[in-house]
Amino acid sequence: MIPSFKKFLVEEEKVVYFTFGRMNPPTIGHEKVLNKLSSASKSNPYRVYLSQSQDAKKNPLSYNSKVKHSRKMFPKHARSIMLDKKLKNVFDIATKLYDEGFKKIVMVAGSDRVNEFDILLNKYNGKKGKHGFYNFQNVDVVSAGERDPDADGASGMSATKMRKAASDNDFPMFAQGLPKAIKNNDAKSIYNDVRKGMGLKEQKEFKNHVQLDSVSDVRESFVEGMFQAGDQVVIKETDMIATVVRRGSNYLIVESNGQQMRKWLEAVEMVEPMDEGLWANIRARRAAGKPKKKPGQKGYPKTLDIEAKQDPDIKDRKGAQPAGYHTGLSKSTKIKRDAHFKKYGKKPDDQDSAYKPAPGDATAKTKPSKHTKKFKAMFGDD
Secondary structure: OOOHHHHHHHHHEEEEEEEEEOOOOOOOHHHHHHHHOOOOOOOOEEEEOOOOOOOOOOOOOHHHHHHHHHHHHHHHHHEOOOOOOOOOHHHHHHHHHHHHOOEEEEEEEOOOOOHHHHHHHHHOOOOOEEEEOOOOOEEEEEEOOOOOOOOOOOOOOHHHHHHHHHOOOHHHHHHOOOOOOOOOHHHHHHHHHHHOOOOOOOOOOOOOOOOOOOOOHHHHHHHHOOOOOOOEEEEEOOOOOEEEEEOOOOOOEEEOOOOHHHHEEHHEEEEEOOOOOOHHHHHHHOOOOOOOOOOOOOOOOOOOOOOEEEOOOOOOOOOOOEEEEEEOHHHHHHHHHHHHHHOOOOOOOOHHHHHHHOOOOOOOOOOHHHHHHHHHHHHHHO
């Protein structure tokens, strides 16, 4: 089948950006290289490949350990950090990328290694060798704007300085070379992995505690799999309900009312399933065709988050136990009251027994909650 001219042009321009380094251990200097790589690639794919050398002096971390720690340290680039034990040098990488169908490659390297990689990659372009074969239309090597963070004498907190800090049992100094967002436990983990790779004892007590800025809970949950395609979210700014279409590196593409938009992780909240209580009643009434308030109308709720402070005496019982519903009651009465709601709350609305007074109604110091007010505003008192 003859490809279309449009497809031919796309194939002709197929380009991939990549970098290759020791990252032993990964540092804030490597983070700058990855950010440069991502920026330079624009809409093109980019890959991060790590060397597999291991020795006690300059390469204490194993290949698998480096990949694991790098993905944690640089979550924005985690999906681009490759794990492939068959790729041990730049020639293996170039051959692999050529076999994948890329026509052009651009390597991003430390400023002190640009000339070296440019000569090597172009020298063997189109020539068969032990590494295999690659024949790109164009091979470019560009500078990351910094010296190779793995090089001896590199400015800033280099990998060399971090290995020395680990060897000197100086965790505070070692931590200076880590991204500010990394958690303390992860920082200590990579520190000890470096020490073990150097043949040193694992450090269990850290007298000089270093308080690193923590990753936001949302970001951490996102990396662990929160916000999948099809999930419903609330856009905080407008309180609109939207559906996740796809995940970006630190953002989401969501759709609401037929319109797609890009939202940062901190700008949305998950719509949690609520199978009991007020929202179960709301869904049942909606299913029955009961009218509800529209956005913009008075009484329309501004948020779907109906979590309330739980009563300390019965908070461990199944279901929601809002403190405001049990004010002034003894613990035994609260338990009976909760059992009553669970028993009679399942009855149809047209049965009188569904409205039987609950234990404590006569003496409880209660008032309609904001959720009840929202419910009545949406569906009326009946």
